[in-house]
Amino acid sequence: MQDFSLEPMGVGMLIDRSFKIYRSNFRSVIFFSLLIGGTFTMITSLINVNRMQSTQTLWSIFSELVYNFENPQNLIEEISNLNANTISPRSWVVSSLNSVFIQPLVTGGLTLLVFNICTGRERPETPVGWFNLVKPLYSKIIGSQLALSVITLGIYFALILLVIILSLLFAFSSLPDFLVFIVMLALLLPSVLGTTVYSMLALPVAIAEERFGFKFIKRAFQLLFLRFWKSLGLMLATTTLVSIISSVFRMALAFLPPIFRAVLDAMISGLVSPVSVIASVLLYLDIRISKEGYDLELRNAMLNNQTVGPL
Numbered sequence: 249m250q251d252f253s254l255e256p257m258g259v260g261m262l263i264d265r266s267f268k269i270y271r272s273n274f275r276s277v278i279f280f281s282l283l284i285g286g287t288f289t290m291i292t293s294l295i296n297v298n299r300m301q302s303t304q305t306l307w308s309i310f311s312e313l314v315y316n317f318e319n320p321q322n323l324i325e326e327i328s329n330l331n332a333n334t335i336s337p338r339s340w341v342v343s344s345l346n347s348v349f350i351q352p353l354v355t356g357g358l359t360l361l362v363f364n365i366c367t368g369r370e371r372p373e374t375p376v377g378w379f380n381l382v383k384p385l386y387s388k389i390i391g392s393q394l395a396l397s398v399i400t401l402g403i404y405f406a407l408i409l410l411v412i413i414l415s416l417l418f419a420f421s422s423l424p425d426f427l428v429f430i431v432m433l434a435l436l437l438p439s440v441l442g443t444t445v446y447s448m449l450a451l452p453v454a455i456a457e458e459r460f461g462f463k464f465i466k467r468a469f470q471l472l473f474l475r476f477w478k479s480l481g482l483m484l485a486t487t488t489l490v491s492i493i494s495s496v497f498r499m500a501l502a503f504l505p506p507i508f509r510a511v512l513d514a515m516i517s518g519l520v521s522p523v524s525v526i527a528s529v530l531l532y533l534d535i536r537i538s539k540e541g542y543d544l545e546l547r548n549a550m551l552n553n554q555t556v557g558p559l
Contacts, residue, residue, distance in 0.1 A: 254366065254543035257534045259481045263489070266526040269362060276361055277522045279375030285354040286518030288346040293510035295338050347397075348390065356389040357382045358522055359455045362529040367546055388460040389451070395462045396450045403443050407436060445479045446472055448524075452532040475535045482531055486524045493520050 257265065270277055360382050364371050372378050382389075411432065418428045449471055454464040472479060497516045501509050536542035 254533065254537055254546060256538045257530065259478060259485055262482055262527055262530050262534060263485060263523075265530055266486075266523050269365060269526050269530075270522060273361060273365065276375045276378050277358065277526075278518070279378070280354045280357040280361075281522045281525075282515065282518035283375075284357075285346075285350055285521070286514050288342060288350045289517055290511055290514035292342045292346065293514050294507070295342060348394070352389040352393040353382065353386060355393070355451055355525055356385060356455060358525045359452055359529050360385075362526050363456055363533075366530070366533055385455065389455065392451060392454040392460050392464060395464075396447060399450075399465065400443055400447060403439065407439055410435065441480060441483075442472075442476075445476070445483050448479065448483055448528040449532055449535075452529050456532065471532065471535045471539075474539045475531075478534075479531060482527055486527045490520045490523055 357378055361378055363369065364381075370381065372381060414432065414435075418431075423431075446468060450464055450468045453468045453471065454460050457464070457467065459467055494516055498509075498513060501512050504512070533542070
């Protein structure tokens with residue numbers, strides 16, 4: 249049985265249902281986001297616990313970068329110092345392993361959980377049951393995550409080249425600085441926001457419709473264009489909400505020693521991050537319900553004791 253009726257939803261209802269699904273499946277959600285995902289985040293935080301321990305350090309380095317901006321040699325030295333203070337080989341290795349192998353498992357587990365709850369499919373009773381359900385798809389989800397990373401990096405690389413080319417062109421023009429800034433912003437902001445929103449829908453499409461690897465690219469773009477502004481609104485709303493909740497908890501922990509802050513910070517990330525994943529899956533379902541009548545298709549299948557194939 250479904251926990252919620254499938255119907256078109258506004259941004260407020262999408263967020264509300266995200267929290268309801270989170271609460272009613274707390275053990276399974278935490279199993280993926282905190283026990284699995286949070287463990288690697290915690291390891292990374294502990295590796296960096298002696299690096300950049302305060303906002304004052306960050307502000308000092310930023311001030312030095314600004315102060316030396318007109319001196320290329322000093323600027324290079326400051327950037328090297330920044331890298332030395334914030335990035336270690338061990339941290340890079342753990343972060344890479346987390347991104348490639350752990351986060352796809354977390355996202356895949358949460359995605360299947362939300363799909364099955366909303367569509368009346370198989371619902372294991374325990375977190376381990378959910379883990380066994382996502383395990384056969386694990387390698388395919390990793391491939392899709394890598395494909396999404398390649399697409400995202402390609403877009404950002406193209407944007408960087410565009411900025412360099414435009415900067416060279418503007419350097420020989422007589423356009424005022426504020427006009428150059430507006431042109432750059434008009435080109436970059438929609439591209440960055442569009443890429444971020446696209447990333448929200450990409451993995452739900454890949455997992456739900458079994459379009460693994462690079463097969464989800466066109467389909468995800470189609471759904472994004474059908475409901476771009478709602479997708480953008482949901483992304484901004486969930487990002488703002490998660491950031492506020494995280495900031496409140498982190499401010500309350502500011503008095504603790506760095507090692508305790510590192511551990512608790514990883515736990516906070518594991519607790520709040522599932523909201524965004526759940527909301528993105530509900531957004532995918534909402535677009536299909538609004539534009540493709542997926543709710544009617546699913547109800548007909550249920551009446552005939554059938555299971556709809558790939559969503």
